Amino acid sequence: MFRYANPAVFMRLSSVLLPIFAVIAIVALAVGLVMGLRVPPDYQQGMTVLIMFVHVPAAIVAEIAYGAIAAASLVSLVWRHPLADTAARAAAPLGAVFTGLGLVTGMLWGRPMWGAYWVWDARLTSFLLLEFLFLGYIALWNAIEDETRAARACAILALVGAVNLPIIKFSVDWWNTLHQGESILSGKLAPVYLWPLLIMAAGYMALFAALWLLRIQTEILNRRARNLMQGP
C-alpha cells in the first residue's frame, strides 16, 4: 500500500485515475439526471421525491469523505506517513461542501414534507455536527503553523469525531426521528426511484474521487514549491 503512497508514484497513478473518475462522474450524473427527472410522482411525496436524487448522494459522499479523513488520520498517527496527512487535509473542504449540500437540500425537502425547514431530531442534529467537524478540522489545520503539529492535532480530532458516523447512520433506528428510516438497503424503495438514485450516487462518488485526487495533487505540488523556495 505504501508503495502507492509515495508522492511520485501517487502523482503518476492519480494522473491516470483522475480522468477515469471524471468521465464516470459526467456520464453517471447525466444519465442519473435524465432518469431522475422522468420518474412518476411518489404516492405520498408527489414530485418532491426528485429532491432525493441530489440530497441522498450528497449525504452519502459527506460520510464517505469523513470516513476517508478518519482512515487517513489513523494511518498518519500510526505510521506517520506524510501523504496520509495530505490526503486527509485535501478531503476536508470537499466533505464540508457535500455536507452543506446534504443539509440545504434536506431543508428544502423537509419544508414541504414536514412543514418545517429544520427540526432538532437525531439525524439532522448529528449531520449538522458532521458539518461542524469538517469546519473545525479545516480551522484547526489553519490555526497551527507547524505542519507536523497541525497534522497530529487534526488527526486526533478526526478520529474522535469519527464516533459521529455510526450515530448518523443508526440515529433513525436508535431514536424516534422525523427523518425517514433507511430505505435503500432495506429494499423499501421502488426500482423506478432506486436506479436513478444509485446512478446519481455513483456520479457523486466518482466526482468526489476525482476532486479528492486533484486536491491531493495540488497539496503535493504546493509542498514541493515550498521546499524549492526554502532551497537545499
Add this chain to the structure above:
Amino acid sequence: MMDLGPYSDFIWPAYAISALALLVTIAQSLAAWRAARKKIAALSK
C-alpha cells in the same frame, strides 16, 4: 419548463444549489491545481 406541481419552489432550488456548489468546487479545485503547477514551473526555471 417541467411541471413539478405545487412544490416546484423547493425542487428547482435544490437542484440549482447543488449544481452551483459542485461547479464552484470543481472550478476552485482546478484553479488551485493550475496555480500550483505554475508555481512549480516558475521555481524550476
